[in-house]
Amino acid sequence: MTVFADFGSTWSKVVDPSVKIIKTKELPRDIIVDFACGHNSENKSRRCVNELIALSEGGLRLIDEKDFLLVDVGSRDIKYVLYEDSQFAETGWNQECGASQGFAIELLEMYYGLDCNQLDPPGECYPVPCGLIGISRIFDEIIKTGDERMAVSRFIKGIALNVYHFTGKPKKMYLSGGLCENRLFIESLPCEVVPLGRLVLIEGLKEIYRKDNRSQGL
Secondary structure (H helix, E strand, C coil): CCCEEEECCCEEEEECCCEEEEEHHHCCCCCCEEEEEECCHHHCEEEECCHHHHHHHHHHHHCCCCCEEEEEECCCCEEEEEEECCEEEEEEEECCCCCCHHHHHHHHHHHHCCCHHHCCCCCCCCCCCCHHHHHHHHHHHHHHHCCHHHHHHHHHHHHHHHHHHHCCCCCEEEEECHHHHCHHHHHHCCCEEEECCCCHHHHHHHHHHHHHHHHCCC
């Protein structure tokens, strides 16, 4: 049995073949899988795959279009791959200005006891080049207005617009990662969004494994 894993900064996905979504801090220290990508995967797998390669392969497997943009918004980064006429055209990976965006959203939901699926996109937003810096804007807003829901909503819309601008203001994007389950984030994006879920990189790892087997005649 081949075990695949996407070791994220805060959440990890392990398929063996059942799907397990585990807080990264709760992973067994001695875990070793066959194929992996993500945080510290070099030390936790027999074969480590670059995340952009896994994202690309996952997109080619799951998206039945010649032209597509696939965006993965993680706990601390934004990355995307662009294909035109079934050929790789462009990629981008923002690990600095996109710092801790998904993680910041999760923290705010827990701290204020909010469910982003119950919040509507606001008319205005904050410019949020970085998740952690943007949190200070939330505190300022709450001090002024006392409206926690509106402050958090404006913050999340700001993150969504940051993703939109970073990926070139697309008309349509396929979305990968935990924010596929965040209605407020998705509806704050000013383009068509197709959520693919949290296992896109896992699907990419599986595709790499299948290609390896075919090349070896297995």
